[in-house]
Amino acid sequence: MNLSRRRFLKIAGAGAAVAATATGGLVALGRSGAAAAPRERGLRTVPTFCDVCFWKCNAIATVRDGALWKIEGNPIDPLSNGRLCPRGTGGVGAVSDPDRLRTPLLRASVRGEERWTAVTWDEALGYIAEKMQDIKAKYGPEAVAMFSHGLGGAFLKHTLKAYGAINLAAPSFAQCRGPRDVGFELTFGEGIGSPERTDIANARCLVLIGSHLGENMHNSQVQELAEAVGRGATIIVADPRFSIAASKAKHYLPVKPGTDLALLLAWMNVLVAERLYDQDYVAAHGFGFDAFAAAIASYTPEWAYPETGIAPEVIRETAREMARHRPATLVHPGRHSTWYGDDAQRSRAIALLNALLGSWGRKGGFYTPASMTVPGYPYPPYPRSGRAKVDNPDHKYPFASEAITTGIRDATISGQPYPIKGWWVYATNLLQALPDQAATIEAIQQLDLLAVVDVVGSETAGWADVVLPEATYLERYDDLNVELFRQPFVALRQPVVEPPHDQKANWWIARELALKLDLAAFYPWTTIEEYLDHRLRGAGLSLAELQTKGLVRGAPQPIYYEDGVPPTFPTPSQKIEFYSVQLEQKGFDPVPRYTPPDPGPPGAFRLLFGRSPVHTFSRTQTNPILAQAMTENELWVNASVAQRLGLATGQRVRLRNQDGVRSDFAIKVRATEAIRPDCVYMVHGFGHTAGMLRHARGRGASDAQLITAYKTDPLMGGTGMNVNFVTIEQEA
Amino acid sequence: MSRLAMVIDTRRCVGCQDCVVACKTENQTPEGFNRDWITYITKGRFPTLSMSIQSERCNHCDDPPCVSCCPTGASHVHDFGGIVLVDKDECIGCKACVASCPYDARYMHPDGYADKCTFCVHRVEHGQDPACVSVCPTHCMYFGDLDDPESEVSKLLASRKHYSLLPEAGTKPRIFYLE
Numbered sequence: 023m024n025l026s027r028r029r030f031l032k033i034a035g036a037g038a039a040v041a042a043t044a045t046g047g048l049v050a051l052g053r054s055g056a057a058a059a060p061r062e063r064g065l066r067t068v069p070t071f072c073d074v075c076f077w078k079c080n081a082i083a084t085v086r087d088g089a090l091w092k093i094e095g096n097p098i099d100p101l102s103n104g105r106l107c108p109r110g111t112g113g114v115g116a117v118s119d120p121d122r123l124r125t126p127l128l129r130a131s132v133r134g135e136e137r138w139t140a141v142t143w144d145e146a147l148g149y150i151a152e153k154m155q156d157i158k159a160k161y162g163p164e165a166v167a168m169f170s171h172g173l174g175g176a177f178l179k180h181t182l183k184a185y186g187a188i189n190l191a192a193p194s195f196a197q198c199r200g201p202r203d204v205g206f207e208l209t210f211g212e213g214i215g216s217p218e219r220t221d222i223a224n225a226r227c228l229v230l231i232g233s234h235l236g237e238n239m240h241n242s243q244v245q246e247l248a249e250a251v252g253r254g255a256t257i258i259v260a261d262p263r264f265s266i267a268a269s270k271a272k273h274y275l276p277v278k279p280g281t282d283l284a285l286l287l288a289w290m291n292v293l294v295a296e297r298l299y300d301q302d303y304v305a306a307h308g309f310g311f312d313a314f315a316a317a318i319a320s321y322t323p324e325w326a327y328p329e330t331g332i333a334p335e336v337i338r339e340t341a342r343e344m345a346r347h348r349p350a351t352l353v354h355p356g357r358h359s360t361w362y363g364d365d366a367q368r369s370r371a372i373a374l375l376n377a378l379l380g381s382w383g384r385k386g387g388f389y390t391p392a393s394m395t396v397p398g399y400p401y402p403p404y405p406r407s408g409r410a411k412v413d414n415p416d417h418k419y420p421f422a423s424e425a426i427t428t429g430i431r432d433a434t435i436s437g438q439p440y441p442i443k444g445w446w447v448y449a450t451n452l453l454q455a456l457p458d459q460a461a462t463i464e465a466i467q468q469l470d471l472l473a474v475v476d477v478v479g480s481e482t483a484g485w486a487d488v489v490l491p492e493a494t495y496l497e498r499y500d501d502l503n504v505e506l507f508r509q510p511f512v513a514l515r516q517p518v519v520e521p522p523h524d525q526k527a528n529w530w531i532a533r534e535l536a537l538k539l540d541l542a543a544f545y546p547w548t549t550i551e552e553y554l555d556h557r558l559r560g561a562g563l564s565l566a567e568l569q570t571k572g573l574v575r576g577a578p579q580p581i582y583y584e585d586g587v588p589p590t591f592p593t594p595s596q597k598i599e600f601y602s603v604q605l606e607q608k609g610f611d612p613v614p615r616y617t618p619p620d621p622g623p624p625g626a627f628r629l630l631f632g633r634s635p636v637h638t639f640s641r642t643q644t645n646p647i648l649a650q651a652m653t654e655n656e657l658w659v660n661a662s663v664a665q666r667l668g669l670a671t672g673q674r675v676r677l678r679n680q681d682g683v684r685s686d687f688a689i690k691v692r693a694t695e696a697i698r699p700d701c702v703y704m705v706h707g708f709g710h711t712a713g714m715l716r717h718a719r720g721r722g723a724s725d726a727q728l729i730t731a732y733k734t735d736p737l738m739g740g741t742g743m744n745v746n747f748v749t750i751e752q753e754a
Numbered sequence: 755m756s757r758l759a760m761v762i763d764t765r766r767c768v769g770c771q772d773c774v775v776a777c778k779t780e781n782q783t784p785e786g787f788n789r790d791w792i793t794y795i796t797k798g799r800f801p802t803l804s805m806s807i808q809s810e811r812c813n814h815c816d817d818p819p820c821v822s823c824c825p826t827g828a829s830h831v832h833d834f835g836g837i838v839l840v841d842k843d844e845c846i847g848c849k850a851c852v853a854s855c856p857y858d859a860r861y862m863h864p865d866g867y868a869d870k871c872t873f874c875v876h877r878v879e880h881g882q883d884p885a886c887v888s889v890c891p892t893h894c895m896y897f898g899d900l901d902d903p904e905s906e907v908s909k910l911l912a913s914r915k916h917y918s919l920l921p922e923a924g925t926k927p928r929i930f931y932l933e
């Protein structure tokens with residue numbers, strides 16, 4: 023525990039004085055002229071694409087009598103097939119969100135107190151530009167870093183790269199899918215990508231390991247899961263919690279948390295020992311199979327039993343079931359995979375299990391995404407920096423394939439290898455996304471500038487020097503979405519309605535900032551329409567066409583080996599690496615090896631977290647429609663444990679973790695048979711402390727607050743976060 | 755005549771609440787009230803468990819107690835498809851229908867009238883599916899005419915095991931769940 027963390031609690035607990043005096047005047051300023059327009063009548067539809075999560079489903083919004091009414095899937099969209107997920111359907115609530123940021127805000131007292139002065143865009147961007155020029159003069163442009171999530175950060179990244187910034191990262195790597203992608207890259211030479219290249223639609227056997235599709239609502243994935251269930255595909259689920267997906271499974275394996283790798287090794291052991299694996303596929307494409315087989319020979323189901331709690335005959339039966347359906351057996355790689363710190367190796371084991379089943383490249387396994395080309399805009403080259411990036415000094419994490427957010431945070435705290443003095447944060451709530459909130463605050467306190475762009479005032483915005491209110495995705499253009507999928511497409515996001523207050527589109531913010539930084543040469547275009555039309559014309563399309571259709575699909579291409587995709591593996595051996603020489607050379611296990619997880623303090627429960635189908639991260643809790651669907655999260659506690667502790671469903675409790683951190687807010691107990699007795703579970707994204715999130719503040723508990731410990735993946739720098747333990751304290 | 759009905763495949767349903775959210779936006783129901791909802795029932799002892807998930811709403815019963823008890827005729831069976839509807843201008847807010855519904859499908863709208871699922875009659879009359887059916891990402895819901903043996907709903911009911919809620923209430927519900 024350090025002082026900044028206590029201070030955070032104090033400030034959060036005090037409730038915040040939000041927003042400022044001059045708002046009304048500024049609103050009028052930003053909307054001058056709008057009042058004169060005649061009121062629109064009747065129905066109008068506008069194609070665009072969703073931004074409630076990163077899946078980017080194509081949609082059609084309907085405006086009735088001038089007001090946004092609803093949004094539905096675009097029938098020609100390969101991602102949504104004309105059907106959005108509940109978050110997408112409820113996305114219209116983003117526009118009417120009562121907690122939207124309305125005007126630029128400048129910090130008016132100490133950081134984190136959330137006292138603001140409302141300012142004009144000119145003042146806000148002028149302030150930022152001046153700070154950025156100061157930082158550049160004193161420390162060099164590399165001292166300004168950026169954290170972002172999603173497509174919307176594209177133009178800000180462009181401005182910052184033009185300024186000379188090189189330290190740009192997204193939590194989607196080191197706090198989410200990074201280990202998975204690295205595990206697959208080490209094995210097949212390619213990652214999984216997004217949308218995932220998983221062919222669930224054609225799988226005859228689907229294996230989910232902790233992946234809770236159906237609660238995790240990535241639209242196409244869930245649609246295909248339902249399709250697979252409807253077709254009678256065999257579903258195998260390993261999860262400490264009886265998830266929705268588990269309820270669809272033929273085999274539910276209530277695996278002990280942190281032991282998934284033992285289960286994976288035992289499955290592979292069975293496939294090899296019983297010679298059930300795809301021998302032709304392995305002979306044709308595998309490298310180092312014999313050494314691999316020797317390395318896993320001791321991982322028998324009997325060995326795995328005490329580790330995982332899964333009986334040997336169940337392990338054998340499920341392995342045989344997988345073999346029966348191969349190559350249409352898909353062992354799903356998951357997405358959020360930063361769990362225990364050995365995650366890249368666990369993901370590599372998933373990759374190897376798929377390799378044994380011959381599913382990579384094959385129908386019902388992993389397809390090869392089809393692509394189309396839409397050239398970028400011809401910008402001048404960015405300035406070259408003589409300095410290395412700070413996030414991964416000396417390639418400490420040799421297999422990190424993207425920048426590490428927590429590495430930038432560490433460098434900001436230590437000032438090593440060089441000082442980081444400015445942070446731009448776009449549409450990501452670092453305090454909820456990164457483990458160890460105290461460290462994030464400590465880093466923020468080293469900064470000369472923290473600028474946050476967002477739609478609502480997150481915890482991170484609460485610590486900012488300048489908060490810039492962004493127009494929602496239904497009120498702005500964004501960069502094009504050029505999607506790799508079964509069939510590629512290019513899609514347009516375009517405004518459906520006007521922003522209600524003084525909010526601005528990210529492209530406008532980025533361009534204005536560039537002008538203030540004397541970087542006009544990097545913005546040869548003046549309007550976003552000009553930029554988009556230029557890019558689209560490079561692909562033989564036009565903005566007018568996309569404005570009407572929303573998306574244009576590229577030519578279908580073969581996506582399976584059996585249809586003519588050549589099997590290529592861009593690994594050092596040009597083969598599927600059952601044995602990894604590059605891992606060995608860097609001092610890591612060439613074949614995944616199991617280490618038992620830390621059991622945690624006696625009497626404490628491992629804290630697990632996951633997703634709800636009606637919320638995205640910590641970003642949607644004030645959306646009035648989605649908030650009605652789920653207002654607060656619950657603490658899943660095994661029914662017998664609850665009985666022993668005298669806890670009843672609906673009762674409010676606080677949690678205290680191994681480091682003594684107590685949850686700010688109480689959370690309702692959900693006593694249920696549907697979870698193991700050694701862990702508790704909650705949906706991520708609740709328990710907001712931000713004063714500006716008036717309609718979400720204090721509702722439920724925040725897992726992020728309790729994730730003070732994390733275990734860093736030595737291969738790629740991912741932060742394993744399922745290593746925290748809590749005790750349950752009854753509210754007086 | 756037609757008898758419109760809904761068939762819901764509980765195997766495909768993941769309980770994501772898209773039907774609930776879509777109803778809310780389509781019909782602009784007041785804050786805190788829903789015309790449809792999901793029930794999740796978990797049975798068994800860990801780890802030998804089963805779960806059933808049901809998207810529920812007004813059953814548009816063939817024998818609707820809410821209609822027979824209505825003193826003004828506001829609660830009525832619509833000519834089109836036998837949809838059970840409330841004429842809010844005729845409703846005096848006596849709540850008799852709310853109490854009579856065995857499915858708890860009705861609520862009092864803050865504006866003083868009884869409200870509930872309309873099978874999205876404003877869409878259905880134009881040949882569209884109800885909003886909940888049309889958005890469902892799992893394609894677990896089907897809508898059509900029970901009196902037409904060729905309709906998808908009739909064929910599904912003829913070919914698959916199914917159940918309805920509280921058949922013992924004798925209301926002859928028209929929402930069916932495939933097992």
Ligand code: SF4
Pocket residue numbers: 072073074075076077078079102106107108109110111239240241242
């Ligand atoms: S999955 Fe849902 S939230 Fe994500 S883009 Fe698609 S509709 Fe929107």
